[in-house]
């Protein structure tokens with residue numbers, strides 16, 4: 303047997319010639335272990351990356367690209383059934399719900415919306431129009447999550463060569479949790495963000511100026527402290543936290559210190575001396591105090607605040623639509639080089655948290671059925687971290 307029959311080059315050449323690479327894509331990604339470079343090059347050009355790992359069908363490229371959507375705790379709770387070359391069904395992954403902090407699945411469905419909007423933008427960039435049919439078989443109860451599709455997604459070739467201009471900002475989009483510096487965000491900038499987002503569902507409101515921002519900080523910080531001090535809620539973050547490089551790049555999901563804006567020497571020292579993912583270590587007073595302190599520093603550096611408001615039934619369909627506009631907003635920020643960090647401890651649905659939503663509502667002067675779905679801080683920062691995503695083989699059913 304000749305040695306070169308097993309060389310990487312000949313293996314790939316044969317694969318491309320026979321088309322076998324398409325079906326061997328999962329195998330190829332296992333052979334060439336995923337690492338930091340993949341996380342970077344995937345975000346830099348997801349379509350090219352998809353092609354590089356052997357995905358040929360547009361529908362697969364669209365799905366892989368859409369996994370770059372922001373998503374709660376980087377759980378990536380998506381399951382996809384490809385129906386044909388032009389359609390797929392999106393399901394929520396019940397194994398990736400965060401019920402202690404999200405008992406009604408609000409953020410779970412926001413996350414589905416983020417995926418769908420990014421899939422639509424990816425399709426657009428590949429010259430396809432997309433039609434999204436939400437909940438074609440109705441909405442599952444929380445205990446039956448994942449039984450029925452969240453959406454049917456269908457593509458058809460574009461008639462007009464008109465593109466949505468948000469997609470090119472995808473490589474720069476990230477949740478930027480670093481401490482911000484520089485000038486306050488201006489009304490002119492937020493007007494531009496609104497224009498670029500072109501929201502079809504959400505009422506997006508801004509709070510600008512030092513004094514105005516400061517009036518919200520106690521609610522944001524108290525809600526974060528409460529969540530950290532409640533064991534069941536604090537446990538969610540421990541379970542989804544990844545510490546070592548090996549764990550980050552093998553599991554390819556979850557939260558990291560680097561994603562929290564701490565890298566370099568500081569990150570190294572924090573990992574070596576402080577960050578303890580054992581149950582007792584994570585829930586110790588010292589660890590909780592450090593986490594609350596970090597959040598204070600992050601939120602105190604806000605140069606603007608943004609609130610995503612709805613008025614209506616406040617049901618799963620509206621949460622998905624919220625996620626769709628939210629996705630667009632995050633891309634608008636990326637395009638304008640405005641750092642954005644969503645932080646929703648004050649808006650969660652577990653009983654002890656409800657009081658904070660009332661506080662936010664009253665600070666914003668909202669009435670009746672108006673509901674703040676998500677909120678975030680805006681600012682300036684050059685911090686960059688490309689969080690990981692799992693491969694297609696993990697989400698296809």
Ligand SMILES: Cc1cc2nc3c(=O)[nH]c(=O)nc-3n(C[C@H](O)[C@H](O)[C@H](O)COP(=O)(O)O)c2cc1C
Nearest residue numbers: 372373374375376409412476477644645646647689
């Ligand atoms: C619905 C939703 C809620 C989120 N809530 C928070 C939050 O409260 N705090 C936070 O730091 N990040 C939050 N995130 C951001 C995610 O953790 C982030 O998108 C994920 O870790 C992937 O990282 P990336 O956006 O940089 O790709 C949220 C994202 C979504 C879609």
